[in-house]
Amino acid sequence: MSSTAAETIAPLSGDNRPFAFRQFSPETLKTALRQMYLIRRFEEGAEESYMRGLIHGTMHLSIGQEASAVGSCLALSDTDQITSTHRGHGHCIAKGAEVGRMFAEFFGKETGYCRGRGGSMHIADVTKGNLGANGIVGGGLPIAVGAALSMKMQKRKDVVVCFFGDGANNEGAFHESLNMAAIWKLPVIFVCENNKYGMSVSTERSTAVANIAERAVAYAMPGVTVDGNSISAVAEAVHVATKRARAGEGPSLVECKTYRHRGHSKSDRNRYRTKEEIAEWVAKDPIGRFETELKDYGILDEAGIAAIRDSVETEIANGIEFAKASPMPDPSEATRYVYSD
Amino acid sequence: MSEAKTAGRELSYAQAIQEAIAIAMERDERVFLMGEDVGVYGGAFQVTGDLVHRFGDDRIIDTPIAELGGAGVAVGAALTGMRPIYEFQFSDFATLAMEQIVNQAAKLRFMLGGAVSVPLVMRFPAGSGTGAAAQHSQSLEAWLGHVPGLKVLQPATPYDAKGMLLAAIEDPDPVMIYEHKILYKMKGEVPEGHYTVPIGKALVRREGPDATVVASSIMVHKALDAAEKLAEEGIDLEVVDLRSVRPMDRETIIRSVMKTGRLVCVYEGVKTLGVGAEISAMVAESEAFDYLDAPILRLGGAEAPIPYNPELEKAVVPQVPDIIAAVRQLVRKER
Structure with missing residues (x-):
């Protein structure tokens, strides 16, 4: 935990369950698990499609980071905004996107969210408040602050969740953005998904502080480091930060310590980390943990979990079929959408 | 063009820009201006002048000295329903903000398949002749002219400075306006009220x-x-x-x-x-x-x-x- 501790949620008397189980209905929790599966299976489906030559270019998979995506978006509405990263498929799904249109985008199809113009790194669904993934590390940070300025100027109660990775915390954009959000008390929650590596360079080698949340001190905002593989821990920290933002009290920084099971991108040969380290984190998989909790607290049993998994399989298969069957963009329209029509 | 009075009223180029900003802010509450020392200081070249007293510091916003972040804030605001005008203090300082201008503002509409637009205006005081030397005197409009997704203007007269700025503010896409610093004091005929000069016409x-x-x-x-x-x-x-x-x-x-x-x-x-x-x-x-x-x-x-x-x-x-x-x-x- 960083030195500027966030408000903690007092357990209801006699209720020692984790925050998410006290805060959200069983239906919401089941939906959250379903979204985590959906992200996992989407990523695996994308990886498989890539291997089969259905997707070109590259992609950055978020397998292992599902808790930070879903936990951060749990209490957001469609009018709350997010900015996302190059590792943004999970954020997109957590904010309510349809996997069929996402696969279609990855396949370069006209029915994709970006009509095949953006691909994995620019996936967005503005109708659900997702302002987009970003190919530039740190690119989304000032944009999130600008969106938060809009919310304030338009007197909306909506907030902006700004996802970024540990790599972005050494970009100038990070520091400029946190400072501006703080001086103007803007409703933005900076959610750092610290998966330990900026491509190949570890945070120990790249970052002067042990916990990125400590950097909140420099910008006079609450900063908290949580177990990013615990959906409840993420949801709790973001809930507190969101409450503060909606109350007009300004931004917060939430650091989610997590891990990507796959390499940085398709070119990664994993030379910078050990098999043991990867195995250790795979054992801390956020989905398995959440399943266990749901069973322990009597919200789901094995049959219920199997039913959710089955429905996700169907949705993924249908999504891939939709994408395959969709039309390609017309090359005569290659320069369309550069300017407004 | 809407009922522009063409009586021989003269304004300086800087005053003409200020008048355009004021007209746009009166007409459309989504319009605001941000930049370095644009508030009580009135802007390094006195373009914003007393606008902060007229519109308040929540619409004439002094930013920290942080061009990359400031430009990105303007992009984010434009994406979410506002009509920001971002003033670079000197156009040279926009080199610090190239990421947001070139990778984000210019490309977001395209990358998202037309799902968004970025109605953003950026103003760039440029050019030599002030004795400010190599880092405060450049004319880098060709840099931005090379980027599809941007529109890049260079008004030469007070009339155009006002009319092009109003056209830029009303344009759905990002418009970059290079203003020559030596021209700020040049006087010329400027009609009162609202009018626009079409973008892309010599x-x-x-x-x-x-x-x-x-x-x-x-x-x-x-x-x-x-x-x-x-x-x-x-x-x-x-x-x-x-x-x-x-x-x-x-x-x-x-x-x-x-x-x-x-x-x-x-x-x-x-x-x-x-x-x-x-x-x-x-x-x-x-x-x-x-x-x-x-x-x-x-x-x-x-x-x-x-x-x-x-x-x-x-x-x-x-x-x-x-x-x-x-x-x-x-x-x-x-x-």
Whole structure:
């Protein structure tokens, strides 16, 4: 935990369950698990499609980071905004996107969210408040602050969740953005998904502080480091930060310590980390943990979990079929959408 | 254009810009301005002046000295329903903000398949002549002119400064406006009230049959001065004010060159790979090529940073005698 501790949620008397189980209905929790599966299976489906030559270019998979995506978006509405990263498929799904249109985008199809113009790194669904993934590390940070300025100027109660990775915390954009959000008390929650590596360079080698949340001190905002593989821990920290933002009290920084099971991108040969380290984190998989909790607290049993998994399989298969069957963009329209029509 | 009064009221270029900002902010509550020292200081070149007292500091926003972040905040606000105007204190400082301008503002609409637009205006005080030396005097409009997704304007008169800014604010796409610092104090006729100058249209400032000078920004005035002096020796110049680097008004330029058969491009940015290179190539590739009676000439900035010493500073950008000499060379070759 960083030195500027966030408000903690007092357990209801006699209720020692984790925050998410006290805060959200069983239906919401089941939906959250379903979204985590959906992200996992989407990523695996994308990886498989890539291997089969259905997707070109590259992609950055978020397998292992599902808790930070879903936990951060749990209490957001469609009018709350997010900015996302190059590792943004999970954020997109957590904010309510349809996997069929996402696969279609990855396949370069006209029915994709970006009509095949953006691909994995620019996936967005503005109708659900997702302002987009970003190919530039740190690119989304000032944009999130600008969106938060809009919310304030338009007197909306909506907030902006700004996802970024540990790599972005050494970009100038990070520091400029946190400072501006703080001086103007803007409703933005900076959610750092610290998966330990900026491509190949570890945070120990790249970052002067042990916990990125400590950097909140420099910008006079609450900063908290949580177990990013615990959906409840993420949801709790973001809930507190969101409450503060909606109350007009300004931004917060939430650091989610997590891990990507796959390499940085398709070119990664994993030379910078050990098999043991990867195995250790795979054992801390956020989905398995959440399943266990749901069973322990009597919200789901094995049959219920199997039913959710089955429905996700169907949705993924249908999504891939939709994408395959969709039309390609017309090359005569290659320069369309550069300017407004 | 809406009922613009054309009585002979004169404003400076800076006042004309300020008036455009005020009109836009009165008409549309989504419009706001942000930048460094734009509040009580009134802007480094007094463009925003007292606007903060009129509109409050939540619409005339002083930013920290953080150009990358500031530009990105403007992009984010534009994406989510606002109409920001971002003022760079000096255009040179926009080099710190290239990421947000080039990768984000210019490309977001395209990358998202048309799902968003970025109605953003950025203002760039540019150019030499103030003794501010190499890091405060550049003309880098060709950099941004190279980026699809942006529109890049260079108003040369107070009338255009106001009308182009209003057009830019009402445009759905990101518009970059290069304002020459030496022009801020120049006075000219400016109608009261709202009017717009269309984006992407060059203007023939002076008609003449002997040679075309396509000039941008402050060079328009130098070209007009040169034309007056050349007229005394019987050379009658046509002066085209480029006004818009992107989109470029191919039609007006080509029509003029087909009429005169001679072309000189005059611009303050570095000559090599500059705006004049594009104009020259466009003409050379066009139906006007067969009408050329002489090689195309370019007068641009020297291959050097802008020096501090005033004589050196003048020496590195085209001056009136340079334009006169170039035109004489072109015209006499054929006579």
